[in-house]
Amino acid sequence: MTKIETYARLEKVRIQVPDVQEPPPKRWSNCLRVGNLVFISGMVGYDSNRKIVGPGDALAQCRRAFQNIRALIEASGGTMDNIVRTTVWLTDIRHRPALLQAREEAFRDTENLPTVTLVGGVSLAHDELMVEIDAMGWLPD
Numbered sequence: 051m052t053k054i055e056t057y058a059r060l061e062k063v064r065i066q067v068p069d070v071q072e073p074p075p076k077r078w079s080n081c082l083r084v085g086n087l088v089f090i091s092g093m094v095g096y097d098s099n100r101k102i103v104g105p106g107d108a109l110a111q112c113r114r115a116f117q118n119i120r121a122l123i124e125a126s127g128g129t130m131d132n133i134v135r136t137t138v139w140l141t142d143i144r145h146r147p148a149l150l151q152a153r154e155e156a157f158r159d160t161e162n163l164p165t166v167t168l169v170g171g172v173s174l175a176h177d178e179l180m181v182e183i184d185a186m187g188w189l190p191d
Contacts, residue, residue: 088189090185112149145170
């Protein structure tokens with residue numbers, strides 16, 4: 051069997067955790083594991099009841115987004131050190147210091163931080179949301 055045939059046979063596994071509320075059915079998955087790869091949808095400052103954490107507080111919302119990412123990567127069998135890529139959307143680029151602080155708290159291995167694309171000045175799904183972060187992870191065999 052070739053590598054291409056092997057990858058074509060990999061099953062998508064939906065990862066769910068109680069602390070990260072799933073979107074309504076048939077909209078999207080918060081997290082999928084496909085082989086050694088983990089794909090995490092954009093996480094925001096929602097708690098487990100889908101209430102906004104820290105309205106007006108970019109640091110609190112960044113911390114919660116990373117907490118949600120941590121819960122999903124751990125449920126997938128990894129740690130935050132397995133995150134290899136992130137994309138961050140900020141409603142205001144002036145929230146960047148809060149993002150950097152929360153990111154530093156979230157990732158222990160500061161020598162090998164995940165790649166990041168940062169976009170500022172965006173509108174998010176709710177007016178009180180200030181940040182959204184998606185992530186991709188790689189789990190070793």
